[in-house]
Amino acid sequence: MRYLDEDSIEKIAVGAAVLGSGGGGDPYVGKLMAKQAIRKHGPVRLIDVEEIPDSELVIPSAMMGAPAVMLEKLPNGKEPETSFRALEKFLGRTAYAVISIEAGGLNSCIPIYTAACLGLPLVDGDGMGRAFPELPMVSFSLGGVSSSPMVISDEKGNKILLEAVSNQWSEVLSRTATIAMGLNSMLGIYSMDGATLKRLAIRGTMSLAERIGEKILEAGKSRVSAVDGILEITKGFRLFEGKITDVRRDLTSGFIRGIVVFEGIDSCKGESYELDFQNENLVGRRNGKPNAMTPDLITVLDQERGFPITTEHLKYGRRCMVVGMPCHPIWRTEAGIKQVGPRYFKYDLDYVPIETIAGGAR
Amino acid sequence: MNYRLGIDVGGTNTDAVILDEKNVVVAKCKEPTSPDVSSGIDAAVTRVLAESRIPPAHIGDAMLGTTHATNAIIERKNLSKVSVIRVSGPSGYAIPPFVEWPEDLLKTIGGTWAIVQGGYEYTGAPLAEPDKDEIRKALDGVIRSGAEALAVSSAFAPVNHGHELLVAELAEEVLGKNLPITLSHQIGSIGLIERENAAILNAAIRKLAEQAYGSFRNALRKHGIHAELFITQNDGTLMSVDYAMKFPVLTVASGPTNSLRGAAFLSGIKDGIVVDVGGTTTDIGVLSKGFPRESSAAADVGGVRNNFRMPDLISIGLGGGSLVDLSVTPIRVGPQSVGYRIAKEALVFGGKTMTASDIAVATGLAEMGDRGKVANIDRQKAKTALEVMKRMTEEVIDKMKTSAEGVPVVLVGGGSVILPDSLAGASKVLRPINFDVANAIGAAIAQVSGNVDGVFDVASKGREKVIEEVKAQAIAEAIRAGADGDTVDIVEIEEIPLAYLPSNAVRFKVKAVGNLKKR
Numbered sequence: 001m002r003y004l005d006e007d008s009i010e011k012i013a014v015g016a017a018v019l020g021s022g023g024g025g026d027p028y029v030g031k032l033m034a035k036q037a038i039r040k041h042g043p044v045r046l047i048d049v050e051e052i053p054d055s056e057l058v059i060p061s062a063m064m065g066a067p068a069v070m071l072e073k074l075p076n077g078k079e080p081e082t083s084f085r086a087l088e089k090f091l092g093r094t095a096y097a098v099i100s101i102e103a104g105g106l107n108s109c110i111p112i113y114t115a116a117c118l119g120l121p122l123v124d125g126d127g128m129g130r131a132f133p134e135l136p137m138v139s140f141s142l143g144g145v146s147s148s149p150m151v152i153s154d155e156k157g158n159k160i161l162l163e164a165v166s167n168q169w170s171e172v173l174s175r176t177a178t179i180a181m182g183l184n185s186m187l188g189i190y191s192m193d194g195a196t197l198k199r200l201a202i203r204g205t206m207s208l209a210e211r212i213g214e215k216i217l218e219a220g221k222s223r224v225s226a227v228d229g230i231l232e233i234t235k236g237f238r239l240f241e242g243k244i245t246d247v248r249r250d251l252t253s254g255f256i257r258g259i260v261v262f263e264g265i266d267s268c269k270g271e272s273y274e275l276d277f278q279n280e281n282l283v284g285r286r287n288g289k290p291n292a293m294t295p296d297l298i299t300v301l302d303q304e305r306g307f308p309i310t311t312e313h314l315k316y317g318r319r320c321m322v323v324g325m326p327c328h329p330i331w332r333t334e335a336g337i338k339q340v341g342p343r344y345f346k347y348d349l350d351y352v353p354i355e356t357i358a359g360g361a362r
Numbered sequence: 363m364n365y366r367l368g369i370d371v372g373g374t375n376t377d378a379v380i381l382d383e384k385n386v387v388v389a390k391c392k393e394p395t396s397p398d399v400s401s402g403i404d405a406a407v408t409r410v411l412a413e414s415r416i417p418p419a420h421i422g423d424a425m426l427g428t429t430h431a432t433n434a435i436i437e438r439k440n441l442s443k444v445s446v447i448r449v450s451g452p453s454g455y456a457i458p459p460f461v462e463w464p465e466d467l468l469k470t471i472g473g474t475w476a477i478v479q480g481g482y483e484y485t486g487a488p489l490a491e492p493d494k495d496e497i498r499k500a501l502d503g504v505i506r507s508g509a510e511a512l513a514v515s516s517a518f519a520p521v522n523h524g525h526e527l528l529v530a531e532l533a534e535e536v537l538g539k540n541l542p543i544t545l546s547h548q549i550g551s552i553g554l555i556e557r558e559n560a561a562i563l564n565a566a567i568r569k570l571a572e573q574a575y576g577s578f579r580n581a582l583r584k585h586g587i588h589a590e591l592f593i594t595q596n597d598g599t600l601m602s603v604d605y606a607m608k609f610p611v612l613t614v615a616s617g618p619t620n621s622l623r624g625a626a627f628l629s630g631i632k633d634g635i636v637v638d639v640g641g642t643t644t645d646i647g648v649l650s651k652g653f654p655r656e657s658s659a660a661a662d663v664g665g666v667r668n669n670f671r672m673p674d675l676i677s678i679g680l681g682g683g684s685l686v687d688l689s690v691t692p693i694r695v696g697p698q699s700v701g702y703r704i705a706k707e708a709l710v711f712g713g714k715t716m717t718a719s720d721i722a723v724a725t726g727l728a729e730m731g732d733r734g735k736v737a738n739i740d741r742q743k744a745k746t747a748l749e750v751m752k753r754m755t756e757e758v759i760d761k762m763k764t765s766a767e768g769v770p771v772v773l774v775g776g777g778s779v780i781l782p783d784s785l786a787g788a789s790k791v792l793r794p795i796n797f798d799v800a801n802a803i804g805a806a807i808a809q810v811s812g813n814v815d816g817v818f819d820v821a822s823k824g825r826e827k828v829i830e831e832v833k834a835q836a837i838a839e840a841i842r843a844g845a846d847g848d849t850v851d852i853v854e855i856e857e858i859p860l861a862y863l864p865s866n867a868v869r870f871k872v873k874a875v876g877n878l879k880k881r
Contacts, residue, residue: 032555033456066867069484069817071553072518077456113456155453156490182483183867249858312858317648317655319761 001051003043004122004206009034009112011213016108017308018212018230019205021297023280024105024131025067026310029074034109037116044112045121047097049201052194056096058123059084059191060140061114062107064152064174065184068312070106073182076155080114083151083188086159090149091191099123099197101138101190103205104131104280104297105310110186125201127190129328130297133279135174136167137340139330140190143200150174150189154181202328208233216306226306227321236325237358239284239292240273241266241303244318260300260314262322273322275300277311282345284322292324293347295331295340296354299323324354364422364880367410367582367589368806369403370620370799371395371428374641374702377802378406380414380421385627385807389414390799394702399430400577407585418586423878426603427594427620427805430574431567431610435467435664441566442542443472445509447500448558449480449516449525453489459515459558464665471566474507476500480525481517484817484867489517492525494532501536511542511565515558519547520816542568542608549609551815552869556660556669563666564611571610575603592878596670598623598653598804599811599875602844614663615672617801622647622654622673624804625772628794634770635759635788638800639777641683642699646758647675649772651853653875676758680751682777683708684718688743695750709735718780721747728779748782756786763787774800810879812839812850814872828870829855836874850876 004012013031016024038044052058061080063070088094098118100111103126115122127138135147147170153159160177164170170189178185192200211233219226230236242262249258257278264271276283281298283290292298300309303319330336332353342349363382370377372395379390391409396402403426411418434440446459459475460468478500480492504512514529526545533543544565550557579591593606596615606613618638625636632652638645648655654673661672679697683704687694700707700715707713709720710731716739722728724736724744763769768789773781774797783791796803814836818828833852840850856871 029457032461036457036461068552068869069867071555072817073481073483073489074450074454074517074554075456076452076454157452182485182489317762 001045001047001121004038004046004112005043006035006038008210009038009109011210011217012108012112012206013213014216014308015209015211015213016104017310018216018299018301019108019129019209019297020104020131020308020310021280021299022277022311023133024102024107027106027109029067029070030106030109030113033075033077034112034116037113041116041119044115046124046206047121049123049125049198049203052097052123052197054193054195054198056194057091057093057191058097058099058194058197059087059095059188060099060101060127061111062101062187062189063110063184064187065178067106069183073155073184075186077117078157079153079155079186080110080188081117082153082157082159083186084114084118086151086153086161087149087188087191090161095120096194097121097123099201100126100206101140102126102128102131103202103209104128107131108206108209122206123197123201124206125203126205127200127202129202129205131280132340135171135189138190139200139202139328140192141167142330142335142339143196145190145192145196145200147189150187152177152181152185152187154185202330220305220307225304227301227323230301230306231323234325236323237354239298239322239324240264240271240286241268241321242273244314244316244320247314247316258311262320265319275322278345279311281311283342283347283349284324290349290352291357292354293342293349293351294345295327295336297325297327299325326354363420365416365420366806367407367421367424367587368802369406369424369426370801370805371399371402371426371430372617372801376402376406377799378410379796379799379802379806380410380416381803381806387796387803388416390796390802392799399428399574400581403578404581404584407581407587411585419588421587421589423592424582424587424589425592425594425600425805425808426575426578427616427801428574428613429617431571432614432663434567434570435563435614438467438470438664440570441470442510442569443508444511444513444562444565445472445504445507446475446513446515446558446562447497447504447529448475448477449492449514449529450554451477451479451481451490453481453517454554457555459562461555462667467664467666471562472507472509474503474509476503482519482522482525484518484521485819486518486522488525492528497529497532498536501533505537511544511568512537513544513546513558513561513565515546515554515561517554518817519557520552523547544568549612550669551871552817553669556667559666560611560668560670563663563668564609567610568608572607575607579603592808594620594805594808596672597811597873598808600808600844600878605843615670618645618647618673618675619654620801620804621645621774622649622804623808624800624802625649625774625794626652627803627807628774628796628800629772629792631770631772631792634772635762636772636774637755637759637778637781638775639773639780640681640775641701641704641777642679642681643677644680644755644777645675645677646755646762647673648762653853676762678754678758680718680754682717682719682780686716686718686721686747688716688740688747693743693747693750695747695754718751719777721751722780727782730779751780752782752785755781759785759787773797809875809877810840810843810845812836812841812843812845812874814839814870817867817869820868828868832870832872833874836872840874840876844879845876846879847876850874
């Protein structure tokens, strides 16, 4: 057990954007919320998965919807508590701890806020090890945990208790509710006991985000690049060094589908790179050949300093370092690849792990 | 004949230019900037009028570019105490106003606030019905806090600003008409925290802007100039002086913008790179369709995050006054500089410090001062130093340009004589005439703009219809700001679908620009 203070949150927010694989939303609003809550309620206890008794209840806390809307309609602040209390009442049990379902992006910080407000410890881990766009794309779901019963609540105090027949139905119904609530909501979801969490949690990801963030912030202070540090911590690879020459976007079946084109610079002069993204970066192709693909993480970093650039900030002319990081092994199982592999996102590609493609080259 | 007067108040110099109707430079001058700003303006106007011999009555329009407001925020000087009312309840309580503001700035401007019921969803539908009694109570709080100005923000104000107007109405009732009010929708775009911050900063500098622009007006009147007065804003377009007094925060990034716009005008280059070399630093920016390319990073003024669209600039410590050390390997140039003391301290002017300008003279690149004073500089080393300065600039040019092909590079600013006529990455290097007063010219030729930024539902009306509407809105805004309707064009339209939802909410950013209406 250790404590997360405002300093740790600054670091986690930056590191979470790296783990977001381009998506997950800018952690900015979540960071401010978490820092406010810590100022008010004191530092949050960060506990290891092993510290949770097997029979105790853990509830993941997350926001759902458009992170961009949250930049205008800031949360009331009571939503996570509303969702937790309603779910606890229904289950007839109280939560022992809070966990994140998504360490990448905004949802890295929301559970810190929840934990601070409720006076509960936060588990060092999550259900993705990155960001994904749909509710069933969590290790808990893969391990057979039901997302139901779940509670969806909004800033007005509305709350919906949902019991769906499958995690896929939870996704459909809760997203519809979220749209009606004004494009974002707060969830209490995938409640489970300590024993199950020990089996399914992707461990240590809050600390991982913090370590990555620390490297980036330190490098920023001394005006050097953090890229090497990030790759060392995440066992990642340099995929391409280039300048963005084109960004195209369109709405396909509700999700943003886009493509970024890079022209090689420095070590990659004369080469080209194409990066496909929907909400997250999905497939990267160097000179037409894929060199990283979902579920492995692909993140675009600012070339000079190593700051992560999320998909909404990809802009013509930016000089970038595209890096790839191996995903958690659970995503490389048959069920994992079926849920989040290239074919799920409609790419005619068989998944090949990033380190296989790299062949040992860093 | 109708003339235009352009004035740029910089950190070192106050420049003035007079342009005729065909935009030909009739006269120009440089005077030192004075601490009170107005006497520097006065001196520059006196000289430029004398040199041009144009009767003051023939000056039809006068444009001022100044970073007076920016400096006040950075130095925490002469700021008013501000109170904030945010109309966003039930949303917004999780992150109250003034979060993450620097302590010293908060101390200066007070920092009292209230959140009341109201504001909007992204669709423009109310989040909650505002409660007038609750708002009146919040306004009483403003009085008790001793605030000298009020800032009002609301959720999704760029989509619907009805509730901000309601607060303004009630504020006049409760507080009277003398307390200046800034409404967030009038100055910022999407992003409540940043827009609210901008509104607060604006409220804090209104009083000082009224004084500064008022003294500008007086300085001109004193010379018999009764022209229409304008102030240049961040995007390089104009505000009437009355409008600028209400929204002075819109000038915080106007300095570099004027230089980029001036360079575009002087060189005729619409797409290219502008290298503005001053005494201490070189600012390198990009022109896209004649306007500065905007930075995608979150803007920061005096430690406060805001969402102004700032020009994308890279500044390096290289200027005409940069110190040069030939005794070390590799040869060092900058970032220290003699700055405005160059006229005394540089070798060619009889001083004792070797500067970048001395190197330019020694190598025959530039002519200024006494060439004999640099005759004993090792020619080979001087050439190497020149190469260092060239490479420093080329590196940034390479960073800024977006294609592998060479792009036109325009050199402006008094210090640009230290750079050669050929640069790597440049298809050509231009040194337009009057390059030394590009900022003042940028102010003098500025146009008028209208902006729209909001989230729109494209499902109900259809995308084409929405695009048509936002374009018409931007054009109407430009005309309202003083543009000649026949010359207004849409110069920018950005469409950003919102992530993670299968709805059709799209953010549009549109800008229309036209020439100032002739009177």
